Amino acid sequence: ELAVECRQGREIGFTGKQAIHPNQIEIIQSSFSPAEKDVAFASQVVASYEKAISVDGKGACVVE
Numbered sequence: 001e002l003a004v005e006c007r008q009g010r011e012i013g014f015t016g017k018q019a020i021h022p023n024q025i026e027i028i029q030s031s032f033s034p035a036e037k038d039v040a041f042a043s044q045v046v047a048s049y050e051k052a053i054s055v056d057g058k059g060a061c062v063v064e
Helices: 002-011 020-034 035-054
Strands: none
Touching: 002 020
8 A cells, every 4th residue: 555655665764755646646745744843843953053053153052
């Protein structure tokens, strides 16, 4: 089944999958799209790093 293949692919590090039919697109996109919490954390990392380099003058930061 396509959803199982997508899940297995994501577990081993793949970031996407080719579709051979338009009906597969929704399953593939939902399987490989990041969760909202992951997007929020990535945004926090970027904001913390930008503050560290521009305000603090450092090339490293701590994200909690």
